[in-house]
Amino acid sequence: MGSAVSILSATAFSWLISQLMTGVLWDGKNQDGTPKNPWAPSPSNQPYIWNAYDEVAERQYRAFTDWAKELGALISVKIGQKRMVVLNSGSLVQESFVRLEQNNSARSIRDGVEVLMTDSGKTVFAAPFEIYWVRIRRAIAIIIGAAYIAKFDGLFSAQAAKLSQGIQFEKSSKNGKPIDAEHLRQLVNLIAMDTSLAIVVGQTNTDPATMLLISEKCREIEAIQANKWYQYGHFINIIQSTYSFLALMRKSLTAIAQRNDLLEVFLEWTSPFIANRGDQTVEVRTIAESLLTILPSKNDPEPAQLTADQVIVNLIHITLHSYKNLSSALFTLIQRLASLPELQERIYAEVLSVKDKEGTLDDWPLIGALINESMRFEPPMRMYSHTSRVEHDILDGEDKPFRIDDGTEIIANLDAIHFDEQYYAEPHTFNPDRFLVKEKKSVSILDKRTERNDDNKKSKNKFMPARDHLAFGAGRRKCQGAKASERMLAATVARLVKSYKLEGGDANVKVDYHSNIWSWTGRTETKGDEIKFISR
Ligand code: HEM
Ligand SMILES: *[C@@H]1O[C@H](CO)[C@@H](O)[C@H](O)[C@H]1NC(C)=O
Ligand SMILES: *[C@@H]1O[C@H](CO)[C@@H](O)[C@H](O)[C@H]1NC(C)=O
């Protein structure tokens, strides 16, 4: 196992070197010499070399949204030397991530932190579209897939009760005064971490000091990733080759130290499972156990097993993804709920109407609608990307073909999509009831009858409300924790509303971050305000 604790700077090094060697050559010709289709429209007047770097660094998804208003929903943007394609409508996401999912479900890794933390693309989030990735997906699916997730309802309501107790405790230590945003966030962080560890490695009641250690390591690695040389380095090769090289290497060494500390913690948790590996009599209950026993399937009758290192690097990545996104979503949801007293009363009635049992998301349509609206209105990630693995064309709303290369990163921009009036009436109003309307179409699932959803075409610009959102992604790379997250959030909302009236809160002020677990597309947090929890 020594190698698990030192996957080594060698990884980061060889990646840097390979970046130096890959001269980016943009030729516009097909193999038979005919010209390729043009790239989708791009913002003009961008500075030479940096191109859109500064503007995207400063304004992130907002820059894409504004260019899309000017140029149309399908745009391409050159950031430094890399050209990305940005999808700014639901129908383009369906076309690219769902209909063409065979072509566009790869992933690219960019900066040194990403390389290091994914062991060069060995985690489910970072792995290319290959059998290795399929095996991991399957192992995760049999633990938290739709058919199995109800097993975790007990865990979720226990976690919700824990949060409620934590709030009670905080309240009494402050003589009933409101709880400020920072303390609430700490409570929410602990619940999100505890829940994630339970699902991923079967750790319940982890000692808070250990949870704090994990989140601290995660924060420190994020800070390294936010370093400007990382930011520039992954878009502009020449920077990697010169001035920043040493700075990068120093940062890498720090990142490696942090990563090794994390590996140590997870190694301790997983060694009992690793020792039992292959013992068919052990019931598989966690993602860790499942990853250690990859089952055969029709297309993969004799699966190669993952190495212990590969399992652990996945467990860390899944835990951190789950922790950060759950805590971000839950904190936002509580802040939002606190600012909506009437909605709280409706939810209170809904929760009370379930008699003689605990109740789950299945019993609470209004809570489900609240969660969906929160995920639409304020998703933890406003952007995520898939990568193409073949050269092909993408059609814009008017069936005009544009170029996609092998390796082009394709970004879904939820800032544009989730506020598209063709799917969401009065999109800038927070309104959970929009999800309770009967006749609805989907932004994320391809409408099989029409083959292509063509509501982007000007001729068929008919409004029909959407029944879903894209906060969990779409297509083959879709989030595997969507159901778990929805059920966990629902249990928490039900519990809080049953115990308290919430007053105060503010979900409208957002803070955008560049760094995250572990990609350049950023994340958005709610700043929050103090909340008074009045016992019912
Ligand atoms: C509110 C909470 C969460 C949000 C907003 C969220 C969001 C996302 C998004 C946007 C993606 C990328 C989708 C795409 O590229 O199309 C993703 C992927 C993924 N999520 Fe989540 N997630 C959440 C919670 C969780 C939890 C709790 C787990 C598991 C315990 C989880 C497991 C995964 C996995 C395994 C993938 C990788 C998919 C792949 O690349 O093959 N997520 N998530
Ligand atoms: C993927 O792209 C190729 C062009 O390279 C195209 O012929 C093929 O139909 C696409 N695959 C899918 C599933 O659409
Ligand atoms: C919420 O969205 C999910 C998809 O993410 C969907 O399955 C569910 O039916 C929606 N619930 C409501 C009440 O709209």
Ligand SMILES: *[C@@H]1O[C@H](CO)[C@@H](O)[C@H](O)[C@H]1NC(C)=O
């Ligand atoms: C959610 O997960 C993604 C992918 O792992 C990550 O990039 C992002 O930072 C997470 N969101 C938050 C709010 O941390």
